[in-house]
Amino acid sequence: MDITVAIDCMGGDHGPHVTVPAALSFQKSNADVDLVLVGLKDAIEAELRAHGAKAGPRLRVHHASEVVLMDESPSLALRNKKDSSIRIVANLVRSGEAHACVSAGNTGALMAVSRFVLKTLPGIDRPAIISALPTIHGSTYVLDLGANVDCGPEHLLQFGIMGATLVGAVEHKDRPSVGLLNIGEEAMKGNDAVKRAADLLRDSGLNFIGNIEGDGIYRGEADVVVCDGFVGNVMLKASEGLVQMVRSFIRQEFMRSTLTRLAGGIVMPVLHAFRKRLDPRRFNGATLLGLRGIVVKSHGSADVFSFERAIERAADEVRNEVLHRLMLRFGSAEAEEAT
Amino acid sequence: MDITVAIDCMGGDHGPHVTVPAALSFQKSNADVDLVLVGLKDAIEAELRAHGAKAGPRLRVHHASEVVLMDESPSLALRNKKDSSIRIVANLVRSGEAHACVSAGNTGALMAVSRFVLKTLPGIDRPAIISALPTIHGSTYVLDLGANVDCGPEHLLQFGIMGATLVGAVEHKDRPSVGLLNIGEEAMKGNDAVKRAADLLRDSGLNFIGNIEGDGIYRGEADVVVCDGFVGNVMLKASEGLVQMVRSFIRQEFMRSTLTRLAGGIVMPVLHAFRKRLDPRRFNGATLLGLRGIVVKSHGSADVFSFERAIERAADEVRNEVLHRLMLRFGSAEAEEAT
Numbered sequence: 001m002d003i004t005v006a007i008d009c010m011g012g013d014h015g016p017h018v019t020v021p022a023a024l025s026f027q028k029s030n031a032d033v034d035l036v037l038v039g040l041k042d043a044i045e046a047e048l049r050a051h052g053a054k055a056g057p058r059l060r061v062h063h064a065s066e067v068v069l070m071d072e073s074p075s076l077a078l079r080n081k082k083d084s085s086i087r088i089v090a091n092l093v094r095s096g097e098a099h100a101c102v103s104a105g106n107t108g109a110l111m112a113v114s115r116f117v118l119k120t121l122p123g124i125d126r127p128a129i130i131s132a133l134p135t136i137h138g139s140t141y142v143l144d145l146g147a148n149v150d151c152g153p154e155h156l157l158q159f160g161i162m163g164a165t166l167v168g169a170v171e172h173k174d175r176p177s178v179g180l181l182n183i184g185e186e187a188m189k190g191n192d193a194v195k196r197a198a199d200l201l202r203d204s205g206l207n208f209i210g211n212i213e214g215d216g217i218y219r220g221e222a223d224v225v226v227c228d229g230f231v232g233n234v235m236l237k238a239s240e241g242l243v244q245m246v247r248s249f250i251r252q253e254f255m256r257s258t259l260t261r262l263a264g265g266i267v268m269p270v271l272h273a274f275r276k277r278l279d280p281r282r283f284n285g286a287t288l289l290g291l292r293g294i295v296v297k298s299h300g301s302a303d304v305f306s307f308e309r310a311i312e313r314a315a316d317e318v319r320n321e322v323l324h325r326l327m328l329r330f331g332s333a334e335a336e337e338a339t
Numbered sequence: 340m341d342i343t344v345a346i347d348c349m350g351g352d353h354g355p356h357v358t359v360p361a362a363l364s365f366q367k368s369n370a371d372v373d374l375v376l377v378g379l380k381d382a383i384e385a386e387l388r389a390h391g392a393k394a395g396p397r398l399r400v401h402h403a404s405e406v407v408l409m410d411e412s413p414s415l416a417l418r419n420k421k422d423s424s425i426r427i428v429a430n431l432v433r434s435g436e437a438h439a440c441v442s443a444g445n446t447g448a449l450m451a452v453s454r455f456v457l458k459t460l461p462g463i464d465r466p467a468i469i470s471a472l473p474t475i476h477g478s479t480y481v482l483d484l485g486a487n488v489d490c491g492p493e494h495l496l497q498f499g500i501m502g503a504t505l506v507g508a509v510e511h512k513d514r515p516s517v518g519l520l521n522i523g524e525e526a527m528k529g530n531d532a533v534k535r536a537a538d539l540l541r542d543s544g545l546n547f548i549g550n551i552e553g554d555g556i557y558r559g560e561a562d563v564v565v566c567d568g569f570v571g572n573v574m575l576k577a578s579e580g581l582v583q584m585v586r587s588f589i590r591q592e593f594m595r596s597t598l599t600r601l602a603g604g605i606v607m608p609v610l611h612a613f614r615k616r617l618d619p620r621r622f623n624g625a626t627l628l629g630l631r632g633i634v635v636k637s638h639g640s641a642d643v644f645s646f647e648r649a650i651e652r653a654a655d656e657v658r659n660e661v662l663h664r665l666m667l668r669f670g671s672a673e674a675e676e677a678t
Contacts, residue, residue: 134584135584136583136587149522149529149530149531150531181573183485183488183568183572190488190569191488191489191569192488192489213572213573213576214572214573214575214576214578214579215579215583216576216580217577217580218580218581218583219584227573229522230529230530230533230570231569233522233552233553234520234522234552234553234566234570234573234574235553235573235574235577236553237522237552237553237554237555238553238554238556238574238577238578239578239581241553241555241558243581243585244475244554244557244558245473245474245475245557245558246582246585248475249613249616249617250613253609253612253613254606256609256612260606260608260609263605263606263609264606264609266605266606267593267599267602267603267605267606269599270593270595270599270602270603273592273595274589274592277588278585278588
């Protein structure tokens with residue numbers, strides 16, 4: 001299968017300086033994936049030249065005259081910037097010229113534009129943001145990470161079904177386990193929406209394992225963890241802050257004296273291995289799940305290594321036919337016809 | 340000022356084996372604090388003997404014939420176990436025989452019994468759980484950590500006022516900064532309750548610094564962080580799980596080969612210092628805030644070191660007159676009379 005991924009080269013804190021080299025690096029190890037680099041043509045081509053590369057049939061440049069700023073209002077971006085790189089990558093997915101798109105841009109704008117251009121899948125009220133997180137033994141997927149607040153029980157059920165479908169596809173798991181994030185393992189605990197969501201999930205035919213608490217995420221108790229976007233976003237951001245704090249503590253302790261600095265030098269390979277395992281960049285690339293197309297959001301501060309992971313995620317979801325599986329799961333006639 | 344703290348010796352995973360030696364160790368460095376050890380007399384006295392200690396006027400033993408189990412229903416514990424150690428420590432605080440109590444028991448039962456026996460402070464609808472968490476530069480206090488779900492804006496406002504009062508007292512800060520946990524720094528983001536709570540906090544006279552995101556907690560952006568108990572509990576538990584994962588990664592990396600084990604030996608003091616800074620035991624002791632008495636909850640799995648920190652916290656809150664300040668803050672006539 002030939003895969004094409006459209007890349008918003010202007011998004012994120014670094015724009016083409018990061019997105020273009022990441023695209024080049026990605027294509028080196030993924031010769032079967034065509035890329036469309038979207039954004040200000042001059043800026044993209046300058047960056048290609050700087051890396052001794054040039055555009056071609058498998059690495060096209062698609063000009064977009066506007067850029068959505070990181071702090072711009074999503075509704076204004078949607079209304080006023082019809083030739084922004086975010087808008088164009090979504091258009092390319094809708095028209096079928098690309099199978100997926102990737103952006104490190106403004107999350108709110110990416111979601112608003114994607115919803116408007118691509119629409120949601122039949123049966124889905126609200127798209128959710130899903131991403132993998134590391135666990136002691138591997139990884140787990142959590143959704144929603146911030147697209148929706150005040151989620152009702154039926155939204156949480158949809159998240160569970162979408163999450164299980166995605167994880168089943170990309171992790172090649174038959175019946176991924178689904179846990180509901182809650183504050184106690186007993187069914188009596190929790191808020192109203194979560195209590196009712198538990199009943200729905202129990203009757204859903206999913207491999208629902210019940211409530212899990214916050215620490216269960218990193219213990220890898222479930223393949224998929226379902227939660228309200230407010231809760232998921234706070235959990236994710238707090239985890240990021242905690243990892244930063246841990247790294248800063250380690251640095252401080254090893255910099256304390258000449259002796260500890262020397263010791264730090266000796267254990268450098270071990271510290272390096274440790275940091276790598278905890279490196280949030282490895283898990284970069286969150287999917288906006290529930291749209292009629294694959295849209296992957298990279299962290300705004302992503303570097304080249306990290307943005308490449310987001311492109312990989314997009315290609316991987318296309319390879320594993322995530323969209324088609326979602327359509328089948330939600331009983332779409334379109335998917336039946338395509339089969 | 341003479342201080343008396345009542346200790347539920349039966350709570351937690353280890354009961355008197357942990358609580359009694361912790362009490363003995365605490366009293367060694369806090370000669371001004373009297374302790375009442377509450378629980379099964381024989382078990383407590385056996386533990387005292389095992390440590391070459393005995394009861395006396397400053398270290399009394401108060402028999403309680405019943406024990407609330409860790410997984411017991413709070414309402415059943417409240418109704419049926421009127422001579423439980425949890426009930427007795429609360430009674431001692433209500434009668435004035437103790438200024439504060441500490442328990443590592445069942446959180447739900449401790450909260451239910453404390454609310455029933457002590458009642459809430461005037462002006463407080465719901466007591467909240469508050470605890471200190473480490474930050475890059477010191478510590479921050481977060482509430483609610485799980486006593487309340489589905490909090491309305493006025494509850495979040497009360498949490499802010501209570502939190503600021505407690506932190507002002509025990510950290511000797513004049514106008515502690517208060518942040519509202521949210522999913523974006525812009526006021527437009529967030530769920531309904533949080534948006535309306537921001538308005539209330541802005542007009543409250545508190546040193547309200549606005550919204551903070553999850554990573555702001557560990558960056559120490561605010562002295563007090565206010566949130567719904569569901570969100571706070573998930574955040575706290577996820578952080579605990581993440582710290583466990585980090586420690587397990589470090590152990591695994593250093594145990595990988597003879598060489599890395601040797602390296603681990605060399606950097607042992609540095610690793611030890613690092614672990615100490617990240618040690619959740621140092622922050623053990625969460626206060627049930629908003630009751631007519633000081634009630635401190637220890638982690639159920641607390642060891643001796645950890646449980647002693649919870650006793651310290653209780654004594655510290657008495658020394659700094661947290662209860663009196665709360666009554667003044669909420670305009671209680673009782674506090675005026677007592678002044």
